[in-house]
Amino acid sequence: WEGDLVIGKAGGSAIVTLVERATRYVMLGALPHGRDSEAVIGVLTALATRMPAHLRRSLAWDQGVEMATHPVFTVATGCPVYFCDPHSPWQRGTNENTNGLLRQYFPKGSYDFRTIDQTGLDEIAHELNTRPRQTLGWATPAQRLAELIAP
Template sequence: MTYTHLSTNELVMIEAYYQIGKKVIDIAKALNRSRQTIYRVIAMLKKGYSAYEYYEQYKKNKCYCGRGKTQLSKKERALIQAHLDKGWNFDVIKGVYHKKISCSMRTLYRLVERGVFKKEDLPWKGKRRANGRKETRGKQAFVRDIHERAKYYPAFKEEFGHLEGDTIVGKNHQSAVITLVERKSKAIITLQTDGRKAQDIQKAINRWMSSFSTLPHLFKSITFDRGKEFSDWKTIANAHDIDIFFADPGCPSQRGLNEHSNGLLRRHGLPKQTDFIGMTQSYLSSIAHKINMIPRKSLGYKTPYHVFLIYLKEALKKAMSKNV
């Protein structure tokens, strides 16, 4: 049975019963309370305190009830802050260093509200579109719909080699960066391009995929949005024997991993209003590498880079065994 504290009415009744000389056992029965509770109040009354003074003392003592606020050591705070600066979130930090951090992940988020850590250091949150908003973009015709994908790849969610693709647009919509993410490993690829035209995008993707020419069919499919920059998709598909699908207009959640990856890239080196003209491939790759080296809970706290290499090595072994 849950214990409830004495109310002000009960305290007044105890004081009245005590003054008329009623026995403790009778007071306890009348209030349906334990005798120990009654004895505690009467002990204060015998010292000359009133029921009101007892209640004031009770309120003061109640401030010390319950669990105290969590206090992290300087070593713990330094460890957490160092990894927040690297782009890790609390979930990953707690999962990897569960023996070194004394509080739970939820408590870490409460510490943000207390000002121990800054909200600005936490991963970004997406924005909502207004209810009833109609999408007017992405009217490309003659594309392979995303709903055909399940027909050709029943094990789509379990197997390696399926990419999601998009572009990050630069300052004044004059430049762009191609972003690809492999679904199984969550590895991000950033590609430099000379412009935003479909021909520029097609050349950049062809150049990157040609680097895997010794591993045919390593990548099985790519899912793009319906932007005009991907209108040369047939050229890419024919050159590399890869299936290309397109998400429904105004449905970024169908390429949710890619959208999330773009947000990470924006946060860690490619913010909005960045001019990508003249930006080198090595610089773009270094930004992607930084994110790919952050462990993911969904990967068993392995990094996307590590998981990608595991699948790549398996593909190399299969290719070598076929050539023998």
């Protein structure tokens, strides 16, 4: 998995983005009470536990302070966190691409993420996960994830 925060208007709000590298499956998490480490880790843990344990192999994140308590996430989920080199967004290329797709829904610099709840974020994630992608041979991320989950 690759993860990041998408920051809202004037830096006053944010959401968590998680993207599975092979399938491009997206999960979004609301941060209605701020983006300190405890809040981010709580949302990440809730999102990660939606997936079967065999799909929680690792998480790549940037060098942000929001992951200061990342060992709590690793203990709760069994998923180690790896940090990218500073100023190296290409090390999380799938997530950077996804964040660009999210800007179609949330224009940069003008969207306040406190105005959308988890249900709204789940609807947007569903739209992205059911949208065919050329990189997946025109399959959808949801279809590719289902292939990984199916016995």
